[in-house]
Amino acid sequence: MSRKPSFLIIFSLLILSFAGAPLAGLEIAPLDSEIQPDAVRADDEIFPRGPTVHMVNKTSAMIYWETKTPTNATVNYGNASDNLDSSVSNPTSSKEHSIWIDGLEAGTTVYYEAVSDGTSSEVYYFKTEPEDGTPFKLIVMGDPQPLQSMAPGQSQIFRDFVDMARNEEPHLVIIAGDFVHEVSATDETYNEIAWGNYLNVSDKLGHYTPIYGCIGNHDTRPGETYADWFLDSFHQYGGNSTWFSFDYAGVHFTFLDTEVPETPRRITGEQYDWLVNDLQSTDKEIKYVVAHQPFYPVAHIDSAIDANKTERARLQNLFEEENVTMFLSGHDHVFQRITVNGVVHVTSSGVGPKLYRTPWGGDYNHYVRLNTSPRRIEMETVNKDGDVTETYTLPYEGPIEIAYREIANTSSALPDEAPEFYFSEVPEEKYFSWDGGDNSTTLGTLPDTNGLHTLDVYAKGSNGEWTHKYYEFTTVQGIDTGTTTLPPDGGIDPLVIVGVIGIAAVIILVIVVYRWKTS
Template identity: 45%
Template sequence: MPNGIAFKSGIARLDGIIMFSRRIGVGAILFVLMSPVVVTFAYDGHAGKVQPASVVASTFEFVRGPTVNLVTSESAMIFWRTSDPTNGTVEYGLSNESLSMSVVETSVITDHRLNLTGLSPHTTYYYRVVSNGTASDIYHFRTAPQAGEPFRLVVLGDNRPDSSSAPTQPSVFEEIIELVINEDPDIVVMTGDYIYSLSTSTSENLHTWALFTNITDRLGHYVPIYAVPGNHDVESWTGGYHPEYFLDAFELYDEPRTYSSFDYAGVHFVLLDTELHNQVGRVTGEQYEWLVEDLSNTTVPIKLVFGHEPLYPIKHIGSSLDRNETERDRLQALFESKNVTVYFAGHDHLYNRLTTNGVVHIITGGAGAPLYNSPWGGAYYHYAVVDVTSSSLNITAKRTTGAVIENYKLPYRGPIEIAIRGFANMSQKPAGTIPQLYFSEVPAVTYYSWDGAENSTVLTGLPNTKGQHTLDVYAQDDTGQWSHARFVFTSIVYTSSSTTSTATTSSTEVTTTSTGGSTTSSNTTSTAPPPTGQYDAVIIAGAIAMGVVVVVVVVVLTRRS
């Protein structure tokens, strides 16, 4: 792909120092200061877009684009923005030396959208745009393959700056965009949080978003980019809800609605808005009803759903789609009943995968925002490459170094995966707290054993004794194969005293190892039935030793305080 970007992306600005000579009169100074190089914008509430209202520039220029959008096997839409109202033309063809076809625009406008139709499936087309006698560089795109043919999807999200560097985009985000270009994807989906914040100033907000689209347009020249809004993108810290800037950055939606669906090469894509006004962290109301109808009306085998906030977060516990657990469980049940293949999210700045009851949940929030360090792994700048066929997905999470975080294939062929929701159980919990366990499919038989005691089909809470506790979990699939996972908990007893009373409570924290971004213990499989109440002397000795160490530490800390 060409290295040079000929268009100036973003909003025209006037920067620099004006130096005056004593020979210049006052009238000349006023003339210079009042010479218009002004860009003003207005928001058309009906369209849900930031619209250029008037532009007076000293020279004509391309403000943004061109980008390729809404690509199907037979069509594509080319978008670009100009400084002055003018008409435009898209010239295109099967080689960069023969742009023999064209589409001409008759309207005199600044935002140009021209549809190319009658295209051939999975074919590379070269194109450029021409406005006011000025031509862009030549770029290229590939139409979608026919249903059932393979294609490559890339998913990434949470590139936003941190507060200290906003609104400038992180350099690692630019690096990731170049890496994604080199992956040669057919389609890209982004999972939210593209800017740090909005303000009450329209010009500041336009500049903030221009710093983002300056970078994404380098990819958008060649590949259609789809996106869902994040909380940082539409919520103004000064109050209010402003989706218009997000809508202006992506040519996707039936505005002002910010959720939609489409089919690409026989795969159904659903883009949800988890940040709707007065419904932040929820999929409910009209959107949920729409989602039920949408998933009910598709018969394709692979269904991919995207939203900013995850159902099962690792860091934003209780402030994602789990803030209302009843609604979260309803959404999970819908995904299960409609055979959703994968739900992709961001919000947590890391990589994580959790499979529960046949639905894969992937958090990919590592495109540039400050990472969330986690003992369960996944705190990497990364993106996910998804190679899709008519009946399979090959998902590879890649770091910027090229190292593979995880490679996961669907359909999954293996024993039941047993996972624990790490962050929720790492916190200190009272005795009796029941760990949150998840199974990749519904087990035929499940057994639980605390500290090597008799197996039970009912999971009970942490034993009410200080020291280390071991939970063994056994799950049998429909073929008779057993999976086993062991989780180790530590119960710490805290004593607070006063002149009148002494209170003692037990708390827990979980120690596990991380595999592929999911928090689990070491997993084993076997066709043999699980043991029944056999104690492990090594585990008991280790538990006693750990308990002694913990008690000593607590006593020392208590005395120091």
């Protein structure tokens, strides 16, 4: 009896199993395949977008919406859904409507509706900025981008987090970039569909809460000034600038652009000069700085702001000198917090379908809740079930924290390499000890001898407490292990790779079948 058919079945199953396996480092979620025939904007015949609320302060706010045909515009508003006793109108016909409402009171709830040519939207509401010193709730999320460009509909994961955030009724929401999978330099219809699908979801939150965003690498094109769709989607301070700042309830917010065409992954030149002036000009005790790419990544190692270590150090020093409280970023699809010399760095990129598995962990869907007042921040990381998975409070009163980057604990590296260690404050004293040897005030690189090596790190904080961390690293001569760095985001789509593998499998299978039949 011939065994060739059995061999073919086994061979086919093996090939299909390889083709269906996700790439290491990415959590592949099911694609949301619902792209409506008119996915450019929502289904509403009169109001394809909005109304949404923007740039809310103590006494005013801007209401934005779009109509499919040119219409006039009116906003009715008041202190209750059945008492919209004030109005502002613009008789000029347009498809895009921006109406400022004034005379509001700090710390109140305002109900409003948009009216175009006599047709009213639903009634929505928002909170005005509270008085300085009043606590407020801020939600930070990042990287909702769809899994691939072939089906740019936003994932159910992002929809669920938008619903969760809306139910929390935050004062502000920040999304740290990468709203779409990519933008096209030539296909405006594609761009309209991709951004339209993002807005269809985000507007459900934007009806009630101002959303602020920073541009991500997927929202523009490398080497090109292509921020138009981002700017059209976010009506925020700064006008046509992708960096800007504002104050809210006694707290200072600064938004930066890490995707400037000539200087990607950098804050330099005109933007750096502006940043220095911005931070030196504010007297607020709490300062949030927001940008897409992190300083101390765990996935895009050496391909985020850390690509230029000198410039990163300059920024870190500036943040320390100007008492920046927290730097908020995306890009690495994980949750991470690292505190360096008093500056807290938080990466929150968990509301999309792609998650990065790294030795540092944090690869779960989430957003970050920041209950903020001028002298205290209570941070909570919230997963997709609504459970709090991480907490952190500022001012921090615990022992000095030790963190590391570049080379992961228990991984292998070359003898001339070394992990990078960071401390939550400048240590009063610090020591490193390889393989139980003498303490040294400098780290040095991995020992030359192949095999497992231990490293003890000791640091003494300003409170007199010592912190001790123990690590293991393996020295391997002559090979580049590549154990801790994932491919840069925005490279070859994993599903494209899977597709190529599948096509190759079919070709091989046809050849094998042909040879079997002709043998």
